[in-house]
Amino acid sequence: MNRILIILTIDPNNLPSNFPELLKHEREVVSQWKADGILEQLFLRPARNGAILILKNIDEPGAHELIKTLPFYALKTSLEIIPMMKDAEI
DSSP, X not given: OOEEEEEEEEOTTSOOTTHHHHHHHHHHHHHHXXXXXXXXXXXXXXXXXXXXXXXXXXXXXXXXXXXXXXXGGGGXXXXXXXXXXXXXXX
C-alpha cells in the first residue's frame, strides 16, 4: 500500500496568541484522521517547528486538500507532500 509523506514546518518564534486553542483543534483533527484510517503516523519535530505525517488510504490530490483543513496549515512556513511507494522486495 502506498503512502504520502507530509512535512509541515511552522515558525515557533512567530506564533499567534491563540496558539493553545489552535494546538487543541489540530490534535482533534489528526485524531479524527487516525480514527478514519487516513493517518498512519504523526511525528513531532524536536525543534518544535512542525510535524511529519504519514497518510494512507488517500491519493495525492486528496492529501493536498486534506492538509488544508489542518489549523496549523495557516501557520506554515513550508509544506512538502511526497508520494511514496513501498519496495515490494523488502
